[in-house]
Amino acid sequence: MKVAKFGGSSVANAEQLKKVAKIIQADADRRVIVVSAPGKRHGDDTKVTDLLISVAEAYFDNDPYEDRLESVLNRFREITEQLSLSSDIVEEIRNDIQNTFDSTASDVLKLDSIKATGEDSLAKVLSLYLQSLGMDAIYLNPKDAGLFVSEQPGGAQVLDESYELLYKLNDRKQIVVIPGFFGYTKEEKLVTFSRGGSDITGSIVAAGIKAELYENFTDVDSVYCVNPTIVDNPKEITSLTYKEMRELSYAGFSVFHDEALIPAFKASIPVCIKNTNNPTGLGTIIVSKKEPQENPVVGIASDTGFISIYVSKYLMNRELGFGRKLLSILEDEGISFEHTPSGIDDISIIVRESGMPKDVEERVIARIKEELDPDTVTVDRDLALIMVVGEGMDSTIGLADMATHAFAKANVNLEMINQGSSEVSMMFGIKASKVESAVRSLYDTFFK
Amino acid sequence: MKVAKFGGSSVANAEQLKKVAKIIQADADRRVIVVSAPGKRHGDDTKVTDLLISVAEAYFDNDPYEDRLESVLNRFREITEQLSLSSDIVEEIRNDIQNTFDSTASDVLKLDSIKATGEDSLAKVLSLYLQSLGMDAIYLNPKDAGLFVSEQPGGAQVLDESYELLYKLNDRKQIVVIPGFFGYTKEEKLVTFSRGGSDITGSIVAAGIKAELYENFTDVDSVYCVNPTIVDNPKEITSLTYKEMRELSYAGFSVFHDEALIPAFKASIPVCIKNTNNPTGLGTIIVSKKEPQENPVVGIASDTGFISIYVSKYLMNRELGFGRKLLSILEDEGISFEHTPSGIDDISIIVRESGMPKDVEERVIARIKEELDPDTVTVDRDLALIMVVGEGMDSTIGLADMATHAFAKANVNLEMINQGSSEVSMMFGIKASKVESAVRSLYDTFFK
Numbered sequence: 066m067k068v069a070k071f072g073g074s075s076v077a078n079a080e081q082l083k084k085v086a087k088i089i090q091a092d093a094d095r096r097v098i099v100v101s102a103p104g105k106r107h108g109d110d111t112k113v114t115d116l117l118i119s120v121a122e123a124y125f126d127n128d129p130y131e132d133r134l135e136s137v138l139n140r141f142r143e144i145t146e147q148l149s150l151s152s153d154i155v156e157e158i159r160n161d162i163q164n165t166f167d168s169t170a171s172d173v174l175k176l177d178s179i180k181a182t183g184e185d186s187l188a189k190v191l192s193l194y195l196q197s198l199g200m201d202a203i204y205l206n207p208k209d210a211g212l213f214v215s216e217q218p219g220g221a222q223v224l225d226e227s228y229e230l231l232y233k234l235n236d237r238k239q240i241v242v243i244p245g246f247f248g249y250t251k252e253e254k255l256v257t258f259s260r261g262g263s264d265i266t267g268s269i270v271a272a273g274i275k276a277e278l279y280e281n282f283t284d285v286d287s288v289y290c291v292n293p294t295i296v297d298n299p300k301e302i303t304s305l306t307y308k309e310m311r312e313l314s315y316a317g318f319s320v321f322h323d324e325a326l327i328p329a330f331k332a333s334i335p336v337c338i339k340n341t342n343n344p345t346g347l348g349t350i351i352v353s354k355k356e357p358q359e360n361p362v363v364g365i366a367s368d369t370g371f372i373s374i375y376v377s378k379y380l381m382n383r384e385l386g387f388g389r390k391l392l393s394i395l396e397d398e399g400i401s402f403e404h405t406p407s408g409i410d411d412i413s414i415i416v417r418e419s420g421m422p423k424d425v426e427e428r429v430i431a432r433i434k435e436e437l438d439p440d441t442v443t444v445d446r447d448l449a450l451i452m453v454v455g456e457g458m459d460s461t462i463g464l465a466d467m468a469t470h471a472f473a474k475a476n477v478n479l480e481m482i483n484q485g486s487s488e489v490s491m492m493f494g495i496k497a498s499k500v501e502s503a504v505r506s507l508y509d510t511f512f513k
Numbered sequence: 514m515k516v517a518k519f520g521g522s523s524v525a526n527a528e529q530l531k532k533v534a535k536i537i538q539a540d541a542d543r544r545v546i547v548v549s550a551p552g553k554r555h556g557d558d559t560k561v562t563d564l565l566i567s568v569a570e571a572y573f574d575n576d577p578y579e580d581r582l583e584s585v586l587n588r589f590r591e592i593t594e595q596l597s598l599s600s601d602i603v604e605e606i607r608n609d610i611q612n613t614f615d616s617t618a619s620d621v622l623k624l625d626s627i628k629a630t631g632e633d634s635l636a637k638v639l640s641l642y643l644q645s646l647g648m649d650a651i652y653l654n655p656k657d658a659g660l661f662v663s664e665q666p667g668g669a670q671v672l673d674e675s676y677e678l679l680y681k682l683n684d685r686k687q688i689v690v691i692p693g694f695f696g697y698t699k700e701e702k703l704v705t706f707s708r709g710g711s712d713i714t715g716s717i718v719a720a721g722i723k724a725e726l727y728e729n730f731t732d733v734d735s736v737y738c739v740n741p742t743i744v745d746n747p748k749e750i751t752s753l754t755y756k757e758m759r760e761l762s763y764a765g766f767s768v769f770h771d772e773a774l775i776p777a778f779k780a781s782i783p784v785c786i787k788n789t790n791n792p793t794g795l796g797t798i799i800v801s802k803k804e805p806q807e808n809p810v811v812g813i814a815s816d817t818g819f820i821s822i823y824v825s826k827y828l829m830n831r832e833l834g835f836g837r838k839l840l841s842i843l844e845d846e847g848i849s850f851e852h853t854p855s856g857i858d859d860i861s862i863i864v865r866e867s868g869m870p871k872d873v874e875e876r877v878i879a880r881i882k883e884e885l886d887p888d889t890v891t892v893d894r895d896l897a898l899i900m901v902v903g904e905g906m907d908s909t910i911g912l913a914d915m916a917t918h919a920f921a922k923a924n925v926n927l928e929m930i931n932q933g934s935s936e937v938s939m940m941f942g943i944k945a946s947k948v949e950s951a952v953r954s955l956y957d958t959f960f961k
Contacts, residue, residue, distance in 0.1 A: 307827075308858075311827070311828075311857060311858065312856070312857055315830075315857045327827070327828065330827060375934075377936075379755075379759070379775070379778060380759075380775065382763075382849070382851060383849070385844060385847075385849050386844050388840055388850065388853065389837055389840040389841055389844050392834075392836055392837040392840065393837055396833060396834050396837055399833075401830070401831070401833050402836065403830060403855075404854075404855045404856075405836065405853050405855055406852075406854060406855075406931055406932075406933060406934035407851075407852045407853055407854075407931070407934050408760070408852075408931070408934045408935025408938060408940065409759060409760055409763045409935065409938070410756075410759060410935070411934050411935045411936070412934060413933070413934045459928075460926060461926075462920075462921055462924060462925070462926045463921040465917040465920070465921075465927050465930060466914070466917040466918045466920065466921040468917075469913040469914040469916075469917045469918075470914045470917075470918065472910075472913070472914065473910055473911040473913075473914035476910060477910070478908060478909075478910045479913050479932060479933060480907075480933045481932060481933030481934070482913060482930045482931070482932035482933060482939075483854055483855070483856070483930070483931065484854075484927060484929060484930035485854060485861070485927060485928045485929030485930060485942060486823075486854035486855050486856045486859050486860060486861045486929070487856025487857065487858070487859045488825075488859070490856060490857070491930075492856065494933060
């Protein structure tokens with residue numbers, strides 16, 4: 066039994082939904098389908114979820130929202146017409162949204178309900194369409210599927226008991242279409258996951274039913290070994306481990322929702338990334354373990370937006386507790402640190418720019434100066450991280466040599482090297498302005 | 514005004530003391546002299562300080578100590594005879610030691626007094642000898658010089674008020690000979706520094722009098738750029754910054770007592786390492802700042818005896834406070850950590866073997882498992898660190914490339930690279946068994 070999840074671009078219009086239906090028909094094991102809300106049909110289109118959020122915002126601001134609502138309804142009107150389905154769903158959406166606004170729920174829960182309308186309605190439309198093609202398919206609400214979550218609007222966490230309930234989906238003979246992105250609390254309140262959370266739903270359901278495979282259909286053939294906006298026609302990755310995927314997605318690979326891998330990872334369910342527009346392509350499969358490869362490097366990821374806080378103090382390493390005190394200051398200020406490379410009398414703390422705005426930075430620096438009496442504290446807000454990722458690289462002699470040579474050839478100074486702490490990656494810090502030339506040189510070194 | 518400190522081998526016998534006198538005579542600015550206790554005269558000789566410790570141990574154990582004391586006295590008898598000086602000092606030592614044993618002081622303070630006898634007596638002998646050569650020299654007790662310390666036997670810390678008192682030495686016209694290794698508490702109790710503490714005395718006195726130079730006379734011509742037991746006839750280092758010296762001494766360079774640099778560093782006093790047996794050689798000078806060099810690498814140090822504790826947990830970097838909690842466990846257990854290289858979901862803690870015995874390791878690992886619920890915890894007790902050190906290397910493109918290439922050429926796998934956290938070093942972790950081949954390859958790369 067497989068779980069197939071279709072992302073926003075795969076369900077953006079009737080034409081795409083026809084492809085989805087063919088994919089479901091092509092494999093009798095595709096028995097649980099999870100869908101996103103309709104995404105962009107073309108470059109400057111607006112996603113249905115964004116339209117819905119704007120409807121809610123207008124409502125909360127007491128502005129007229131009817132035009133915006135009409136845009137949402139038009140998307141579904143167009144889809145149902147083109148698929149020759151009843152357009153009852155259109156009025157249903159209008160009524161549901163009105164009922165939500167009229168309800169006594171809190172504003173945050175109202176917002177979650179509105180946001181979830183896109184996925185929920187599309188799941189209904191797709192099940193109708195599959196039925197119209199003669200397939201034995203039904204829409205299933207997450208509540209009826211057994212997907213229960215914590216009451217954290219916009220950031221729900223799955224409750225452990227869900228997995229046992231979801232397992233019962235194995236008993237159903239029909240194809241089940243479940244809307245992604247949301248679940249219900251034990252009190253039957255609708256709560257959404259974080260944005261992009263349909264991947265999370267798919268992963269939870271796959272873990273729950275102990276699926277043989279979790280297929281994640283999107284609009285790329287596979288995961289590329291490097292950012293294709295930096296390198297033209299890069300190699301495709303056919304297979305990846307969870308760990309490799311996690312390290313790559315940390316530094317900018319956005320194929321898969323970060324949080325979404327957890328349930329699949331814990332249940333060891335293989336995850337396959339496939340293209341709705343080219344479903345017979347191999348795709349990229351993410352597994353727990355894989356055979357050793359000839360080239361231990363599977364991918365090169367890069368991301369900007371990092372800050373380095375550098376602290377030096379003569380004889381720092383003889384001062385018991387210095388590092389712990391430094392990290393405590395960050396924790397106090399609610400700043401999650403990424404890395405802490407340290408020398409003898411120096412330590413750097415790498416944080417994400419988003420995690421430390423300018424005003425917080427000033428307070429943190431003042432506290433470090435006052436509480437730790439260092440010789441120097443400096444902040445560099447212009448750091449990019451590059452990850453060279455692959456299982457087995459920790460035991461391959463000469464890889465660090467190849468990588469550092471690639472940086473030198475591209476005339477890029479290494480602000481930081483962090484190797485050996487992870488078994489599956491080497492991390493390099495460079496000036497953000499040098500990312501493209503560095504990545505191209507690394508690609509040439511490891512993949513050409 | 515210069516402070517000249519002479520180490521144990523420089524004052525081991527009459528012949529060496531004659532060289533010391535000539536050195537003092539050769540430069541009228543050498544006005545404050547600090548001496549160690551007589552060291553080894555030949556390979557299997559015993560240092561006077563070790564003889565004194567054995568005397569004290571015998572006394573504390575109620576064993577006869579007279580023979581051991583006689584060995585100490587013979588060293589001074591031999592020196593005074595060969596320098597044609599009065600041998601009154603011999604009886605003086607015997608009486609001082611007897612008086613110490615008979616006093617009401619605590620055993621730890623008695624031990625400190627006995628240990629300090631070597632330096633104190635040698636300072637008296639040297640001042641007599643200088644006088645016999647017609648020089649205007651006197652012995653000065655640390656108390657009279659103004660060297661006051663905390664009451665931490667065997668690990669005294671200088672009191673800040675000492676510096677002002679020591680500055681008054683500038684008013685003296687004579688050559689002052691001060692014994693190294695000890696000072697006095699405000700209650701006039703004699704307390705020693707940590708072992709090798711004559712370097713500390715010299716550094717404190719140099720800082721106190723604001724010396725133009727602190728000369729540290731030992732038995733090597735200069736600091737070598739690499740361990741001469743690994744590489745034959747390595748290059749000598751003519752000038753080093755404090756930071757460079759500190760990084761080199763961290764990983765095995767034992768030319769200079771670690772703690773001893775602090776007072777000189779804080780007062781920006783240049784420190785010169787010279788050879789008593791070749792005083793006109795250039796030596797190695799340690800300064801605050803130096804001109805940029807053609808070769809940014811000044812030295813390669815290596816040290817074994819490190820342990821790596823590796824902890825991994827899926828999504829570790831999203832868990833606020835994980836690193837801090839991990840370091841708190843170590844702090845609780847009194848373990849000073851050296852470095853904490855971290856990946857996305859992994860962190861390694863590098864500690865010195867001496868800081869974490871086997872039984873403590875077991876407790877630490879158990880606590881990490883229980884309190885942090887990680888996926889993996891492993892310990893590697895076979896780690897060596899190699900430091901490639903030099904000011905300006907943080908901005909030199911291609912250095913990391915050269916270094917990693919040297920490791921690859923020597924067929925050494927890099928367990929860890931830590932670069933960029935320190936501005937003056939790159940740190941590499943390798944298996945201890947590979948140290949020699951790695952260091953040779955690095956030497957060939959950077960110095961040939």
